[in-house]
Amino acid sequence: SRTSPMTARRGTSARATSTTRDSPRRAPPSVATGAILLILISANTTDGIRLWDPANGIPVAKLIADKLSELAPQDAGIFRSRFEDFKKRLEPAIARWEKAAKEAGLYGIKIVTYHKTWSYFAKRFGMEVAGYIEPKPGIPPSPRHMQEIISMIKSEKIRLIIVEPYFDAKLPMKIANETGARLVILPTTVGAEKEIRTYIDLFDRQIKMLTAALAPEAAELLYRTGVAAYKRGEFSSALSSFEAAAALAPQA
Numbered sequence: 001s002r003t004s005p006m007t008a009r010r011g012t013s014a015r016a017t018s019t020t021r022d023s024p025r026r027a028p029p030s031v032a033t034g035a036i037l038l039i040l041i042s043a044n045t046t047d048g049i050r051l052w053d054p055a056n057g058i059p060v061a062k063l064i065a066d067k068l069s070e071l072a073p074q075d076a077g078i079f080r081s082r083f084e085d086f087k088k089r090l091e092p093a094i095a096r097w098e099k100a101a102k103e104a105g106l107y108g109i110k111i112v113t114y115h116k117t118w119s120y121f122a123k124r125f126g127m128e129v130a131g132y133i134e135p136k137p138g139i140p141p142s143p144r145h146m147q148e149i150i151s152m153i154k155s156e157k158i159r160l161i162i163v164e165p166y167f168d169a170k171l172p173m174k175i176a177n178e179t180g181a182r183l184v185i186l187p188t189t190v191g192a193e194k195e196i197r198t199y200i201d202l203f204d205r206q207i208k209m210l211t212a213a214l215a216p217e218a219a220e221l222l223y224r225t226g227v228a229a230y231k232r233g234e235f236s237s238a239l240s241s242f243e244a245a246a247a248l249a250p251q252a
Contacts, residue, residue, distance in 0.1 A: 052188070053120035054094050054203050061086050093200050097207045101125040104211035111160045112153060112181070114167050117188075121206075130158055133171055141171070153179040160213060164188050182213045 050056045065083035069076035101107060107126030111118075114133045122129050131149050134141050141149075152158070153175065161183045163172045169185060176183040186206050187193055196202050229238035 050120055051199075052118065053124040054090060054097070054199075055124060056120065057090055057199055058087055089200060093203065097203055098125065100207050100211055104214050106210060106214065109160065110156055110158045111162055112149060112158055112175075113161070114163045114172065117164065118162055125207075125210075127160075130156060133161075133163075133175065134167075146171070146175070150175055150178050153181050160184060160210070162186055162210075165192065184209055184213050186210075 051060060061083055065079040069079045072079075108128075109126075110128045110130040111122060112131050112133065113122075113129055115137055116129070116132060119129060131152055133146075133149060135145065153161075158179075158181055161172050161176055161181050163169060163183065163185050165185050165187060169183070172183050175181070186209060187196055187202065190196055190199060190202055192202075193205065196205055226238045226240075229235075
């Protein structure tokens with residue numbers, strides 16, 4: 001499988017070979033992972049949660065490719081090629097995720113998260129973070145804060161609670177049970193699950209989990225949209241909505 005510039009952050013070295021049919025295979029460039037870390041530090045991009053907005057993956061990948069090209073100019077063409085390949089795959093994927101999020105009803109909804117770490121992700125896909133289970137990292141929430149969160153979820157009809165897999169799920173589960181909100185434990189890193197082997201795989205999985213959590217409501221919304229289109233005489237649009245609703249509806 002192809003390796004993007006982003007992959008160099010996870011490996012022990014940046015590995016690449018020429019992919020053009022008419023050029024000979026070259027030895028992998030040898031650039032230490034520490035060099036990539038220094039690149040990110042110098043550009044003040046070590047805040048990992050920025051990459052939880054997939055659109056930020058493109059400028060960060062370009063920064064890495066550009067700086068690696070300076071450090072290993074003999075392999076600059078490889079780095080540029082890998083960046084362009086990564087960009088060409090990521091841009092349509094972002095459009096696909098945004099479309100899926102809108103169809104599922106994620107845009108405009110309020111959510112509760114464990115920490116502020118989901119802020120970039122939520123903004124990208126139109127969600128508003130209404131509150132945090134643990135407002136101060138490392139400090140367990142007080143009983144008063146827990147009650148405030150539960151009351152807010154009930155009064156504002158918040159439907160999703162998003163939590164990272166490395167936090168204890170007991171409190172989020174308790175809140176979900178008392179409020180009826182759906183608890184979704186989202187993977188946050190490449191390799192967190194067997195199927196998540198790339199940066200794009202990660203967002204594929206996250207969006208799939210969130211749309212599945214709202215699938216019954218999304219199916220109903222699409223069905224109503226189809227009915228409205230049918231009444232307006234927009235039969236093609238109505239058919240598309242009905243087909244999308246059928247795909248999301250729970251199977252018997």
